[in-house]
Amino acid sequence: MRADAVRTRKALLNAAAEMFAVQGAEVSVAEIAERAGIGKGTVFRHFATKEDLIAAIVGDLLDDLVAAAVARRDAADPTAALREFMTYGADRLAGNQALCDVASGSVRHPDVQTGVAKLTEAAQALVDKARLRPGVTGRDVVLLMTGMHQAAAPLRDTEPEPWRRYLGFLFDGLVDGVRQSPRT
Structure with a gap:
């Protein structure tokens, strides 16, 4: 994985972990993407579904x-x-x-x-x-x-x-x- 992709994934996981911890599984992918400073499509390039992201967290x-x-x-x-x-x-x-x-x-x-x-x-x-x-x-x-x-x-x-x-x-x-x- 390229260095920028690794940084993006790390930012995504950090944002998701923080938001899931506070708001639970109902937080939207759009909110997570915004917090991570990326687009929603980038989230789905890393995780096919929101449930996959939750499982990773x-x-x-x-x-x-x-x-x-x-x-x-x-x-x-x-x-x-x-x-x-x-x-x-x-x-x-x-x-x-x-x-x-x-x-x-x-x-x-x-x-x-x-x-x-x-x-x-x-x-x-x-x-x-x-x-x-x-x-x-x-x-x-x-x-x-x-x-x-x-x-x-x-x-x-x-x-x-x-x-x-x-x-x-x-x-x-x-x-x-x-x-x-x-x-x-």
Whole structure:
């Protein structure tokens, strides 16, 4: 690839990553092209579809989440390991709307679907070992992580990390034999 084509592709990927993170998968190709300082046709010379561009952006992020789950699979305390994974995952999702869109299944690209399936399997391996309420699945964990981000999104400008509090509420509800504190 020529040097100018490499620079153009890098500018395109950077613009797309920034815009997808903030606006999600719904951002238009025209907006991405404008941010990158290129024409829409140039975007489509590099990526045949917008979904191909999304897959290029979120693939590494999905792989990172899978690796985070796999790294915790053999932890001495599997319930704590699941909580650590959910904290890590929710933190990653909180900064990237497109990753939330992808993890919740709204992008129908084969590479993305494969990545989400791997993430769900890795989360399931943690769920299988953790002491949770019956019926909780790896898919539930992935969707709940995205849900925390969505619930906290309206507060993002005034309260940067309310999802951490929501994770505490949520995890307490997932854990079998939830300890209840007396209400005052």
